[in-house]
Amino acid sequence: MDHGMELKGCVCRIKNSAVELFSMEEDLEIDDEESWDLFGRDLRLKATFLYIDLSRVISCCESEEHKKALTVLANKFFYFMDELGDAVKSRSVPLTQVCYGDAAHALREVVAALVPSL
Numbered sequence: 001m002d003h004g005m006e007l008k009g010c011v012c013r014i015k016n017s018a019v020e021l022f023s024m025e026e027d028l029e030i031d032d033e034e035s036w037d038l039f040g041r042d043l044r045l046k047a048t049f050l051y052i053d054l055s056r057v058i059s060c061c062e063s064e065e066h067k068k069a070l071t072v073l074a075n076k077f078f079y080f081m082d083e084l085g086d087a088v089k090s091r092s093v094p095l096t097q098v099c100y101g102d103a104a105h106a107l108r109e110v111v112a113a114l115v116p117s118l
Helices: 003-028 033-060 064-090 093-117
Strands: none
Touching: 003 033, 003 093, 033 064, 033 093, 064 093
């Protein structure tokens, strides 16, 4: 497979996953156990795809400086995703909303930093 095409596909999936994660904000008014479980599973699935694609993009960076910057931003994002996962497990809507905001902000930074990767 063409290396450039694979990288473009990863960036496209990252951006699509980001849009999906941003749209989940509307789902934060969770009121039953099944909705909490579904929200948590959806978060874990999106985080898994993001992890795989971000890992590929970072490993393909030609500039060491850009690689380090993306790594720092990605680590920050995944830290906040872990915090969000813990908040979902606690079933606290206010805590989940705060953690979601932190994770969404970190993801926006990651997506903004991807532009030089193309």
